[in-house]
Amino acid sequence: MAHTILVVFGTRPEAIKLFPVIRALASIEGLRVRTCVTAQHRGLLDQVLAIAGLTPDHDLDIMEPGQSLDRLTARLLTGIGETIDVEQPDMVLVQGDTATAMAGALAAYYRRIPVAHVEAGLRSGDIYHPWPEEVNRRIVAPIAQHHFAPTQTAADALIREAIDPTKVHVTGNTVIDALHWTRDRIGAEPGLADTVAPVLAKMAGRRIVLVTTHRRENFGDGMAAIARAIDRIAERQDVGVIFPVHPNPNVVAVMDELLGDRANVARIAPLDYPGFVAVLAASDIVLTDSGGVQEEAPALGKPVLVMRETTERPEGVAAGTAKLIGTDEDRIVSEVFTLLDDSDAYAVMARAHNPFGDGHASARIGKVIADGFRR
Numbered sequence: 001m002a003h004t005i006l007v008v009f010g011t012r013p014e015a016i017k018l019f020p021v022i023r024a025l026a027s028i029e030g031l032r033v034r035t036c037v038t039a040q041h042r043g044l045l046d047q048v049l050a051i052a053g054l055t056p057d058h059d060l061d062i063m064e065p066g067q068s069l070d071r072l073t074a075r076l077l078t079g080i081g082e083t084i085d086v087e088q089p090d091m092v093l094v095q096g097d098t099a100t101a102m103a104g105a106l107a108a109y110y111r112r113i114p115v116a117h118v119e120a121g122l123r124s125g126d127i128y129h130p131w132p133e134e135v136n137r138r139i140v141a142p143i144a145q146h147h148f149a150p151t152q153t154a155a156d157a158l159i160r161e162a163i164d165p166t167k168v169h170v171t172g173n174t175v176i177d178a179l180h181w182t183r184d185r186i187g188a189e190p191g192l193a194d195t196v197a198p199v200l201a202k203m204a205g206r207r208i209v210l211v212t213t214h215r216r217e218n219f220g221d222g223m224a225a226i227a228r229a230i231d232r233i234a235e236r237q238d239v240g241v242i243f244p245v246h247p248n249p250n251v252v253a254v255m256d257e258l259l260g261d262r263a264n265v266a267r268i269a270p271l272d273y274p275g276f277v278a279v280l281a282a283s284d285i286v287l288t289d290s291g292g293v294q295e296e297a298p299a300l301g302k303p304v305l306v307m308r309e310t311t312e313r314p315e316g317v318a319a320g321t322a323k324l325i326g327t328d329e330d331r332i333v334s335e336v337f338t339l340l341d342d343s344d345a346y347a348v349m350a351r352a353h354n355p356f357g358d359g360h361a362s363a364r365i366g367k368v369i370a371d372g373f374r375r
Contacts, residue, residue: 002032003373005116006089008080010038010062010100013175013292015045016273018095019052020177021118024366031370036083038062038076038100043247047272051182051192058083069099069132076103084111091369094140095119095174097133097291097312105140115140116369118174120147121154122291122312129310130291131217137312146372148365150174150295150356151315171364172357175295180359182277193278199266200282203240206264207340209233210283212290213307214246222327223251226307227258229332230287234262239340241265242279285339287332294322295356303349305335315355320348 005025009018015037026033036058039045049056060079062072080103084092092108094101095118105115117140127134141147147163149155150173158168186193213226234241245255245267255267271279277296280286286297289307297304298321306317306324316322325335339346 002030003091004032004034004087004089005091005093005369006034006036006084006087007093008036008038008083008100008104009095009098010040010045010060010076011098012041012044012048012270013290014095014098014100015048015052015054016178016292017119017174018093019048019054020174020181020362021093021095021365022054023052024362025369028366028370030373031366034058034087034089036060036080036087036104038079040072040098040100044270047270051273058086073099073103076100077107080104081107081110084108084113089113090373091116091145093118093369097122097130097137099132099136102136102139105143109143114145115143116146116148116365117141117144118148118365119150119154120144121149121151121156121158121168123154123157124310124312126310129217129308130215130312133291134312146368148361148368150361153315169364169368171368172359172361173295174357174361174365175292176299176354176357176359177362178273179277179296179299182274183281186274186278192274196271196275196278199242199268200279202266203242203264203282206238206240207285208279208283209239209241209285209287209336210279210302211241211243212246212286212288212293214248214251215289215308216250218289218307218327219250222307223254224258225327225329226289226332227255229329229336230265231258231260231262232329232333233336234260234265236340237264239264242283243267244269244271244276244279246270285336287336289327295354298322298356299354301350303339303346305332305339307332313356319353319355321351321353321355323349 037056093116094104147168304322
């Protein structure tokens with residue numbers, strides 16, 4: 001008799017990090033995989049589903065314009081709960097630190113259904129940075145039966161919180177699995193990344209700075225400082241800035257108002273994942289407040305400047321591939337210029353050393369879950 005696993009996710013990063021896990025689980029005899037998407041990121045999520053060839057079994061389409069976090073959480077909790085009641089799974093699997101992950105774990109707990117948590121144990125130590133993600137993932141921890149920690153640092157954080165060490169498994173991060181799979185596909189099907197070819201051609205001969213920003217804690221003054229810093233960086237004609245702008249109005253409105261109109265700044269729509277991988281591979285420096293990019297860029301030897309005060313991914317900072325720089329305008333400009341002008345400083349960070357995984361995390365996760373059911 002097959003054991004049913006309901007995989008619940010809703011954002012683009014969750015989809016990227018879970019499609020290799022879904023593939024791994026589906027390949028194991030005795031496991032039946034069902035998927036439920038909440039569509040916290042509607043358009044961005046659908047891009048990844050299309051590339052990965054995934055058709056969700058349940059689509060809650062949960063988002064509304066201007067939706068508050070409490071209303072979002074309430075709708076996620078009831079919607080996922082109803083899906084669990086229909087599927088009657090033997091396990092619910094969630095990923096990361098989103099409202100979807102937190103609500104999915106809680107809905108399963110209310111029904112006494114075991115929870116598996118992919119990318120468990122990340123901690124910044126500050127409940128407001130990142131906000132609300134830090135608390136979301138802390139809520140999942142005491143509920144989960146399987147904790148799939150991407151690194152030993154993450155595993156140690158869970159054990160310090162009195163999580164049973166036998167339930168904590170260091171697997172690497174599944175985003176590296178997704179990155180390798182996508183890069184291989186681009187190599188086999190060059191047309192897969194055609195959407196970004198014109199942008200990259202426009203930046204030919206320039207040092208490329210890839211920018212991504214969307215964190216809630218940076219909304220307002222922080223986002224304004226980031227916009228002004230990008231504008232100053234782009235005053236240099238030897239630099240090309242590629243900026244896939246997150247669709248959140250708190251990002252778009254600020255960039256429209258404060259970021260100048262420069263020929264060497266490509267403000268583009270969010271990229272599909274193959275397009276993003278192609279741009280990341282072509283970039284020289286990554287300027288970001290994203291979590292996932294801190295994991296992906298080191299795999300390709302790209303220095304990462306993190307526009308946050310804290311990070312739940314300290315391994316990159318410890319390895320020297322990432323640096324926390326905050327959102328001070330002058331600091332952002334100074335750090336980017338240092339990497340552009342100081343070849344020794346650049347070389348120190350541009351080592352293709354990735355503390356986040358080897359591309360086999362999903363297979364390890366599948367084995368742990370399958371072995372658990374067999375026992």
